[in-house]
Amino acid sequence: MAAPSSLASSRLAAAAPAPQHHHQNHQLRLGCSRRRAQRLVAMAGSGKFFVGGNWKCNGTKESITKLVSDLNAATLESDVDVVVAPPFIYIDQVKSSLTDRIEVSAQNTWIGKGGAFTGEISAEQLVDIGCQWVILGHSERRHVIGEDDQFIGKKAAYALSQNLKVMACIGELLEEREAGKTFDVCFKQMKAFADNITDWKNVVIAYEPVWAIGTGKVASPEQAQEVHAAVRDWLKTNVSADVASTVRIIYGGSVNAANCAELAKKEDIDGFLVGGASLKGPDFATICNSVTSKKVTA
Numbered sequence: 001m002a003a004p005s006s007l008a009s010s011r012l013a014a015a016a017p018a019p020q021h022h023h024q025n026h027q028l029r030l031g032c033s034r035r036r037a038q039r040l041v042a043m044a045g046s047g048k049f050f051v052g053g054n055w056k057c058n059g060t061k062e063s064i065t066k067l068v069s070d071l072n073a074a075t076l077e078s079d080v081d082v083v084v085a086p087p088f089i090y091i092d093q094v095k096s097s098l099t100d101r102i103e104v105s106a107q108n109t110w111i112g113k114g115g116a117f118t119g120e121i122s123a124e125q126l127v128d129i130g131c132q133w134v135i136l137g138h139s140e141r142r143h144v145i146g147e148d149d150q151f152i153g154k155k156a157a158y159a160l161s162q163n164l165k166v167m168a169c170i171g172e173l174l175e176e177r178e179a180g181k182t183f184d185v186c187f188k189q190m191k192a193f194a195d196n197i198t199d200w201k202n203v204v205i206a207y208e209p210v211w212a213i214g215t216g217k218v219a220s221p222e223q224a225q226e227v228h229a230a231v232r233d234w235l236k237t238n239v240s241a242d243v244a245s246t247v248r249i250i251y252g253g254s255v256n257a258a259n260c261a262e263l264a265k266k267e268d269i270d271g272f273l274v275g276g277a278s279l280k281g282p283d284f285a286t287i288c289n290s291v292t293s294k295k296v297t298a
């Protein structure tokens with residue numbers, strides 16, 4: 001097994017139980033710490049913090065040239081995987097001008113092999129132009145375009161079969177949260193992914209509560225942590241302990257340069273999927289570098 005990344009090492013060190021601690025929940029905490037330590041050892045090599053920038057339907061050749069230039073000039077911590085997702089038509093421009101330090105994602109892909117599917121882009125075509133990732137199940141695809149769970153799950157299976165890595169998005173609507181259905185909704189969306197994914201090593205899960213996307217109403221660190229931990233437990237029960245302990249679960253929804261550090265401190269928040277703030281190079285770099293909060297306190 002490869003040596004743990006320095007992030008994993010620092011988390012491992014932080015996760016070690018303190019012998020002088022005599023809190024009444026000590027045994028419970030000890031159990032959690034051990035579970036966490038195992039998770040981090042198993043994450044070796046793939047356990048980096050992860051930040052994706054979803055540019056959505058924004059940008060022009062000119063503005064993207066400036067954004068790429070700002071990203072190329074940014075100093076990024078080594079313990080973070082960084083990915084940006086331009087609109088399809090700019091992927092080639094970004095691939096040819098962006099530093100290799102940052103990988104490139106599509107925001108969607110077709111469900112299967114290309115052919116007579118007007119307006120679609122296939123996984124094979126994305127791979128052909130050097131695109132490494134695809135975002136699937138984003139709430140704007142689910143709720144604006146009308147993609148359903150099974151369609152999204154099948155897209156994930158096909159994209160993975162073509163060696164695209166997948167950011168698999170889940171998240172509840174405001175009315176679903178208010179009705180106490182957050183976990184039910186997220187687990188149902190997870191099941192559709194799990195029914196179609198056999199190998200999770202190239203998958204990152206993005207929890208994005210719909211009420212927090214583009215609204216400025218960020219989930220509190222506690223709200224996000226609660227769902228991330230529940231999704232991890234769901235994976236343990238329904239997929240495997242190994243997947244639960246290794247897959248990265250990132251948060252999306254009004255993340256910005258000011259709120260990222262507090263979110264990053266939470267144990268089960270392994271990074272971010274950023275919309276609006278990813279259009280500003282320096283802000284996006286600050287969010288990527290919030291991994292430093294994780295190192296100190298996780």
Ligand SMILES: O=C[C@H](O)COP(=O)(O)O
Nearest residue numbers: 054213214253254275276
């Ligand atoms: O994919 C990103 C999410 O939709 C978050 O967007 P936002 O950061 O603009 O709220």
